[in-house]
Amino acid sequence: MTCNIQTEMLKADEDIYIRITEELKHFLKPDEPLISGLSNFISLLKYSLKKISWVGFYINKEGNLWLGPFQGKPACVKISSGKGVCGTVLIQGKTIIVEDVDNFPEHIACDAESKSEIVVPLFIHGNIWGVLDLDSNILNAFSETDKNYLEKICSFLAETLNFNESLI
Numbered sequence: 001m002t003c004n005i006q007t008e009m010l011k012a013d014e015d016i017y018i019r020i021t022e023e024l025k026h027f028l029k030p031d032e033p034l035i036s037g038l039s040n041f042i043s044l045l046k047y048s049l050k051k052i053s054w055v056g057f058y059i060n061k062e063g064n065l066w067l068g069p070f071q072g073k074p075a076c077v078k079i080s081s082g083k084g085v086c087g088t089v090l091i092q093g094k095t096i097i098v099e100d101v102d103n104f105p106e107h108i109a110c111d112a113e114s115k116s117e118i119v120v121p122l123f124i125h126g127n128i129w130g131v132l133d134l135d136s137n138i139l140n141a142f143s144e145t146d147k148n149y150l151e152k153i154c155s156f157l158a159e160t161l162n163f164n165e166s167l168i
């Protein structure tokens, strides 16, 4: 039974990601300001995936991550390289799924209610432009399905928007 529920939830997430990807193709434009496209993208994620409590970008500037467009409660403004889940992804260049934030010693708790997290790097010309961070108040909310689709979506953003524009 539990297995069936999990399969159905993963399928539901997959359907949502497919719809998000289709919507992005229509409303992201390379000739519009980067901050506008990213802000709309974040809003689309927040209001499509009900399990998310917080979603946003941290933008890399000279090895530090700075808070970018986000939806959710106010959050830490600066994360140093190697600190927190975000700073670890900045160093490792790979997505991290945290099933239970209490078991990730480096986790930075911007919101005490956050229970699990996924952080995905966004690459521009081989360099990490920043990271996309999603939090949930549900334990173990993120799976390989989230990882696969979020990585594809980040690649799509990198190909579609004009990242030459500096946001910070």
Ligand code: SME
Pocket: 054, 075, 076, 079, 083, 084, 085, 086, 087, 106, 107, 108, 109, 110, 111, 114, 117, 133, 135
């Ligand atoms: N938990 C993150 C910090 C950012 S907040 O979740 C918005 C981390 O450990 O890097």
